[in-house]
Amino acid sequence: MPDHSSNSNEVDIEFRNATKRFENVVAVDDVSLSVERGAFFSFLGPSGCGKTTSLRLIAGFDQPSEGDVFISGASVVGIPPHKRPVNMVFQQYALFPHMDVAENIGYGLRQRSPKPDRQDITRRVDETLEMVRLSGYGKRRVWELSGGQQQRVALARALINHPTCLLLDEPLAALDRKLRREMQIELQTLQRDVGITFILVTHDQEEALSMSDRICIMREGRIVQSGSPRELYDEPLNRYVADFVGKTNFFDGEIIEARDSAITLKSESGQVLVGVQPKKAAPLVNGSRACVAVRPEMISINAADKNVGDDSIALHGEVMNRIFLGEHSEYLVATVEYGEVMVLSPKSVENSNRSFAPGDRVSLSWRPESVLVLGDT
Amino acid sequence: MREDGKTNFWLTAALLAPTSMWFLFMLILPLIVILVFSFGERAAVGGYAAGFTLEQYANLPSRLKAFQNTMVIAPVGTLLSLLVAYPLAYYLALRVNRRYKLILLVLVIVPFWTSLLVRTYAWIFILGGRGIPTLLEFIGIEGVRLINTPGAVLVGIVYGYLPLMVFPIFVSLEKLDKTLLEASSDLGGSPLKTFMQITLPLSTPGIATGCMLVFILLMGEFLIPAFLGGGKVFFIGNALVDLFLQSRNWPFGAAVSVTLVVIMLITVTLYMRLIMRGKTGRDESLM
Numbered sequence: 001m002p003d004h005s006s007n008s009n010e011v012d013i014e015f016r017n018a019t020k021r022f023e024n025v026v027a028v029d030d031v032s033l034s035v036e037r038g039a040f041f042s043f044l045g046p047s048g049c050g051k052t053t054s055l056r057l058i059a060g061f062d063q064p065s066e067g068d069v070f071i072s073g074a075s076v077v078g079i080p081p082h083k084r085p086v087n088m089v090f091q092q093y094a095l096f097p098h099m100d101v102a103e104n105i106g107y108g109l110r111q112r113s114p115k116p117d118r119q120d121i122t123r124r125v126d127e128t129l130e131m132v133r134l135s136g137y138g139k140r141r142v143w144e145l146s147g148g149q150q151q152r153v154a155l156a157r158a159l160i161n162h163p164t165c166l167l168l169d170e171p172l173a174a175l176d177r178k179l180r181r182e183m184q185i186e187l188q189t190l191q192r193d194v195g196i197t198f199i200l201v202t203h204d205q206e207e208a209l210s211m212s213d214r215i216c217i218m219r220e221g222r223i224v225q226s227g228s229p230r231e232l233y234d235e236p237l238n239r240y241v242a243d244f245v246g247k248t249n250f251f252d253g254e255i256i257e258a259r260d261s262a263i264t265l266k267s268e269s270g271q272v273l274v275g276v277q278p279k280k281a282a283p284l285v286n287g288s289r290a291c292v293a294v295r296p297e298m299i300s301i302n303a304a305d306k307n308v309g310d311d312s313i314a315l316h317g318e319v320m321n322r323i324f325l326g327e328h329s330e331y332l333v334a335t336v337e338y339g340e341v342m343v344l345s346p347k348s349v350e351n352s353n354r355s356f357a358p359g360d361r362v363s364l365s366w367r368p369e370s371v372l373v374l375g376d377t
Numbered sequence: 378m379r380e381d382g383k384t385n386f387w388l389t390a391a392l393l394a395p396t397s398m399w400f401l402f403m404l405i406l407p408l409i410v411i412l413v414f415s416f417g418e419r420a421a422v423g424g425y426a427a428g429f430t431l432e433q434y435a436n437l438p439s440r441l442k443a444f445q446n447t448m449v450i451a452p453v454g455t456l457l458s459l460l461v462a463y464p465l466a467y468y469l470a471l472r473v474n475r476r477y478k479l480i481l482l483v484l485v486i487v488p489f490w491t492s493l494l495v496r497t498y499a500w501i502f503i504l505g506g507r508g509i510p511t512l513l514e515f516i517g518i519e520g521v522r523l524i525n526t527p528g529a530v531l532v533g534i535v536y537g538y539l540p541l542m543v544f545p546i547f548v549s550l551e552k553l554d555k556t557l558l559e560a561s562s563d564l565g566g567s568p569l570k571t572f573m574q575i576t577l578p579l580s581t582p583g584i585a586t587g588c589m590l591v592f593i594l595l596m597g598e599f600l601i602p603a604f605l606g607g608g609k610v611f612f613i614g615n616a617l618v619d620l621f622l623q624s625r626n627w628p629f630g631a632a633v634s635v636t637l638v639v640i641m642l643i644t645v646t647l648y649m650r651l652i653m654r655g656k657t658g659r660d661e662s663l664m
Contacts, residue, residue: 111565
């Protein structure tokens with residue numbers, strides 16, 4: 001039985017050099033990580049990056065080829081899924097079509113030995129239905145429910161077993177945008193209420209950023225970077241992470257001077273660009289290829305004739321498109337130096353300065369200390 | 378709209394015509410002929426003589442043994458086929474490597490490329506005095522008689538009808554969503570519990586179809602009992618062959634046929650009622 005007296009430093013799930021090979025494909029490659037009890041943890045990456053396989057290693061559907069996987073401090077290698085204290089919410093929910101909602105939710109309880117008595121199961125099913133706001137739906141057939149309702153049944157079916165850890169495999173992928181947003185909030189609330197570890201697999205960076213305490217970004221079976229959403233956004237270790245988390249403009253070039261305080265880079269268009277390196281990143285050396293990563297909101301947009309400060313780097317171009325986003329306006333500017341650049345301009349600036357229309361000549365500038373120089377790997 | 382409706386009517390009629398004709402001439406009319414014959418009398422030289430008598434039906438108990446054999450061996454044979462076919466279908470659908478699946482499926486039907494007659498004939502030698510009984514004598518088991526027993530007929534039935542049972546079950550297991558099995562296992566269901574609660578219930582459409590196919594065909598079977606039952610274990614089918622072709626008692630043969638049709642109608646209706654019971658909504662077609 002899982003213990004819910006959560007000690008915040010207790011490790012719930014741990015990988016030690018876990019590797020999973022399928023014939024000649026390495027799906028998970030020497031991954032080590034630990035997830036604290038009660039955390040909302042996400043595996044984020046494109047399809048085929050090994051995130052789902054990592055989840056399946058925890059659930060027990062796959063066994064590591066090498067290395068070790070721990071749940072609550074005990075190695076689970078070789079233990080089949082039905083003997084593990086974790087439960088999963090499947091991507092297509094995998095609800096049993098020949099059972100009604102209540103039978104689906106009570107399934108886990110009925111597998112126990114000794115089997116709880118009928119009243120006990122009914123009572124707990126009703127409680128769980130209430131928790132996912134589906135009271136009174138017990139006798140419905142599962143295919144009569146909407147996508148969001150099926151999703152909640154899948155959640156209830158997993159949570160009724162009081163797992164130490166809930167595994168979610170792209171649980172929101174099948175829902176439409178509005179419903180997905182609602183379910184994201186609902187999942188977060190639910191996680192706080194039940195207080196157990198949630199491990200989410202997703203390819204949607206927005207989803208991972210908005211829901212998780214910690215995110216692990218994967219590529220080709222390896223962890224690229226893991227950290228809090230803020231760390232990943234503000235201090236991406238390389239171009240891959242910066243590209244995956246949020247929107248970024250990249251200006252490629254070659255490093256001409258690498259100092260601790262600032263990195264100077266000569267771009268392909270011959271311009272000299274300056275930026276800082278993320279604290280934890282591997283040091284860059286002179287002559288190596290790198291890029292300057294500039295978040296759209298770090299760029300200020302001005303009329304072409306207006307003079308900008310000396311310490312700012314300026315690009316020149318023409319507004320191609322403007323999308324009004326309420327609090328912000330998103331500009332797409334065709335620059336002379338680097339082609340298309342994305343700029344996010346807050347409403348306050350829009351009002352005090354002026355806003356621009358397609359065809360306007362503009363200059364773009366940013367402060368060197370607010371941009372990062374990143375290596376490719 | 379009316380024009381369209383009319384065109385559709387004629388088109389539908391034209392498309393249905395061949396089937397309707399076939400049903401009318403090959404099924405309905407012969408059945409009527411059989412029904413009429415069953416109330417007639419045997420002509421002096423055999424065949425049919427017009428008349429109206431219930432004498433043929435009164436005479437049915439003389440063929441009681443054939444009815445008994447059929448009514449016992451057909452269901453038992455169906456059940457045995459199911460028990461042999463299910464593990465095979467399960468293995469093919471869920472266990473075997475995708476690469477070999479097609480080859481193995483073809484192997485299941487390869488025997489069908491040879492006539493059932495020839496293959497059943499082969500079983501006479503396998504089960505006959507110089508076949509398995511001789512082998513058993515080598516290891517000291519003597520006096521085993523296999524051929525011309527109900528057991529021999531059942532062996533022939535399972536052998537001959539296996540593919541008909543395997544395929545519908547294979548199809549329903551193959552289209553079973555495999556993540557449901559993972560979900561069951563994830564929720565604490567042991568492999569056996571998962572099989573009993575998920576796999577088996579979700580493959581019932583295939584089981585129902587397979588059993589129905591095999592059972593209906595078995596009720597009219599005559600070749601296998603004729604070869605492997607050797608006149609000791611005979612079906613209604615054998616009685617019919619005898620009545621129509623040997624003793625040429627057509628009216629009595631017709632009466633036996635009508636009785637068989639009635640029995641089939643009753644059993645199949647009851648069976649359908651049974652498997653359809655409590656089933657509503659989608660996904661409940663037989664295949």
